[in-house]
Each structure stands twice: as structure tokens, then as C-alpha cells.
Amino acid sequence: MAEETQTAVNSEIESPPNERPDGAKERVIFTPPVDIYDSPEGLVLLADLPGVSTGSMELQIQDNKLTLLGRCQSVIPPEARLLHKEYDEGDFLRSFILSEDVDHERITARLNNGVLEVVLPRAPRAAPRKIEVKSE
Amino acid sequence: MAIFRWGDSWETFRDLERQVDRLLNGLTFPIPLIRVERQYPPINLYELPEEYLLTSELPGIEPAELDLTVANGILTLRGKRAAPTNAIDDQFRRHERIWGAWERSIAVPERIREDEVRADFQNGILKVHLPKAPETRPRQIQVIAGNVEGEM
Numbered sequence: 001m002a003e004e005t006q007t008a009v010n011s012e013i014e015s016p017p018n019e020r021p022d023g024a025k026e027r028v029i030f031t032p033p034v035d036i037y038d039s040p041e042g043l044v045l046l047a048d049l050p051g052v053s054t055g056s057m058e059l060q061i062q063d064n065k066l067t068l069l070g071r072c073q074s075v076i077p078p079e080a081r082l083l084h085k086e087y088d089e090g091d092f093l094r095s096f097i098l099s100e101d102v103d104h105e106r107i108t109a110r111l112n113n114g115v116l117e118v119v120l121p122r123a124p125r126a127a128p129r130k131i132e133v134k135s136e
Numbered sequence: 137m138a139i140f141r142w143g144d145s146w147e148t149f150r151d152l153e154r155q156v157d158r159l160l161n162g163l164t165f166p167i168p169l170i171r172v173e174r175q176y177p178p179i180n181l182y183e184l185p186e187e188y189l190l191t192s193e194l195p196g197i198e199p200a201e202l203d204l205t206v207a208n209g210i211l212t213l214r215g216k217r218a219a220p221t222n223a224i225d226d227q228f229r230r231h232e233r234i235w236g237a238w239e240r241s242i243a244v245p246e247r248i249r250e251d252e253v254r255a256d257f258q259n260g261i262l263k264v265h266l267p268k269a270p271e272t273r274p275r276q277i278q279v280i281a282g283n284v285e286g287e288m
Contacts, residue, residue, distance in 0.1 A: 033232035037223040046220065048233055050193040050260035075261055080182035080189060083245065087178035087193055114195030114260015 028090030032070070042121035043102065049092045050114040051075070057116065059109050064102075067095045068116060101125070176238050177213070177262075181245070188245060188266040195260035196233075202257060204264065206250045211264065212241045 035046040049057070052070035060067045070092040098104070103123040110117055182189040194202070196217050203214040216237040247269040255264040 033234075034230055035220065035228060035233050036230040037220065037228045039220075039222040039224060041222070043229075044220065044222070046196075046233060048195040048260070050195040053259050073259075075191060075258075075263060076180075076182060076189070077184060080184050082180070083183050083188075084179070084181040086175070086180060113197060113199075113257075114193075 028088050029093050030088075030090050031094050032068075032092040034094065039119070041119050043119070045096070045116075045118040045120065047092070047094065047116045047118075048114065049111070049116050051089060052092065052111065052114060052116075054111050057111055059116075059118070061098070061104055061107065064098045064100070064104075065095055066098055066107075066118070066120075067093075068118075069093050070116070175240060176234065177215075177240065179240070179242065181242075183245075187268055188248065190242070190262075190264040190266065192262045192264075193260065194257070194262050197257075197260070197262075199257045202262065204253075204255055206244070206248075206253050206266075209244050209247070210241050211244055211253075211266070212239065213262075214239045 032047045032049055034048075035044075037044055047068060049068075049070040049072075051072035051074075053073065056071040056073055058067075058069040058071075060069075072089050072091055074089055076089075098120065101122050102120045106121045108119045177192045177194050179190060179192045182191070190211070192213065194215065194217075197215050201216050203212075205212045205214075214237075217235050219235040244266055248266040249269050252267045253264065255262060257263070
């Protein structure tokens with residue numbers, strides 16, 4: 001338990017889905033690089049998702065698993081001929097296990113210039129309560 | 137460069153072998169096949185009928201912090217990605233993203249209209265449109281017969 005509190009977010013990479021429900025051709029799926037740190041507002045997660053817009057971004061919390069899925073929309077005209085390639089266009093998928101002290105109700109996220117920022121506020125801890133011991 | 141080895145009696149295959157060798161030797165690769173060290177930012181380059189299109193992945197850059205210059209066939213991209221400022225004690229539980237200043241120069245493939253280069257930046261993807269100059273079309277050069285013993 002202490003260990004889990006220490007590392008409030010544990011990364012867990014999911015295997016990419018093999019078939020797309022829309023029948024589209026299989027696309028490359030990347031694990032985006034992330035930064036995770038503590039801020040006064042809570043834990044902050046930053047993920048690089050170049051080419052993903054707010055409309056194509058899905059962020060889901062189920063139980064204590066946070067999953068981010070960003071679909072990249074191609075900006076290349078179909079008639080373009082590739083001369084030189086250093087990166088592939090593709091979708092981004094990554095999942096994290098949240099610790100129990102993250103307040104799920106107050107999680108906020110925004111996407112700006114291809115970077116997703118998720119703020120995970122800590123749930124207020126219950127104040128220590130003295131338990132009176134009575135003798136009979 | 138022989139790539140197939142057959143027995144001596146296979147004369148027809150030897151012909152095929154020679155043909156394949158000739159084909160392979162005749163191929164020229166427009167891009168050097170030796171990969172250089174991975175550079176930042178990654179760049180893709182496309183050709184369209186009227187322009188070259190350069191795209192680059194630059195998540196987290198503010199468009200105002202992006203500096204593009206083009207001169208003498210060299211396109212230079214410069215930028216800076218700021219580190220998060222609200223981290224407590226600058227401690228990171230995970231640190232996989234790159235921050236800091238970077239610069240990269242690219243030789244533009246052919247003559248382009250440098251004064252008409254334009255760029256847009258959306259969702260962390262930079263697109264630079266490099267319109268082709270009309271003089272990149274083949275130009276006939278007239279050969280004038282000169283005096284062989286004329287001045288050099």
C-alpha cells in the first residue's frame with residue numbers, strides 16, 4: 001500500500017487492438033512519451049500527442065485505470081510523394097493505474113499544441129480520529 | 137555484383153542473373169541509405185506538383201516561439217520547448233519528454249520561391265509549404281559553335 005502511494009501512477013502498456021471497429025486499415029500505434037510530476041494542484045501528466053486534436057482525443061477512467069487514446073489525423077494530401085521520412089503518422093495509446101488517493105471526480109485535462117495535460121488532484125485525506133477505549 | 141548462383145548448365149538463368157544485376161546497378165537512390173543519427177525535430181518531406189511540403193512533429197511548442205528562416209536554399213527551424221514550471225522541487229516521477237532549445241537546418245531539394253514560403257502549425261504539427269520555382273523546369277541550353285583556337 002505504501003509502495004502504491006509512493007508511485008501514485010504506474011504505467012501499463014496495453015497491447016494495441018488488432019482490428020478497428022470501423023474497418024479501417026490497421027494503423028501504427030505509438031506509446032507517447034510522458035512526464036509525471038507533483039504540482040500544488042496534484043499530480044500532473046503530460047503526454048506528447050502530435051497531430052491529435054481535441055475531437056480525436058479519448059480519455060477514459062475505468063475503475064482506477066486511466067487510458068488515453070489519441071487518433072492522429074493525417075495532414076498530408078493523398079497525391080503527395082514521399083521524399084524523406086523520419087517519423088510515422090499514427091495513433092497514441094497508453095494506460096496508467098491510478099493510486100487510490102487520486103480524486104477521480106476532479107480530474108481535468110486539456111490538449112494544447114499536441115500536448116495533453118491531465119491534472120490528477122489528490123483526494124483529501126481523512127483527519128486522524130482518536131478512538132476512545134473504554135473499560136467496562 | 138552477382139546475387140544468384142546457379143549450376144553451369146543453367147544458361148537461361150545466367151541470363152536472368154545478368155539482367156537482375158544490371159537492373160540493380162542501374163538503380164539510383166535519391167536518398168542516402170545510410171541513416172544518420174536521429175535528429176530533432178523529426179522531419180518528413182513530400183513532393184507535390186506545385187510545391188514541396190515539409191512536416192515536423194513539434195508537440196508543445198508555442199507558434200510564437202517557432203522561428204523559421206529560409207535563405208540560399210537552406211531552411212532553418214529554431215525553437216524552444218519550455219520545461220514545466222509548476223513541478224514541486226523539480227522532481228519528476230517520469231521524465232520521457234524532451235525540453236529545451238533546438239535548431240535544425242535542411243537543404244531544400246531544388247530551387248524554390250523563397251519569398252513565398254509559408255508555414256502553419258496545428259496540433260503540434262508544423263507544415264512548411266515550399267513552392268517550386270518555375271526555373272526548376274528543364275531548360276534547353278543552346279550550344280554555340282565556337283572557334284577551337286579562341287581564347288579560353
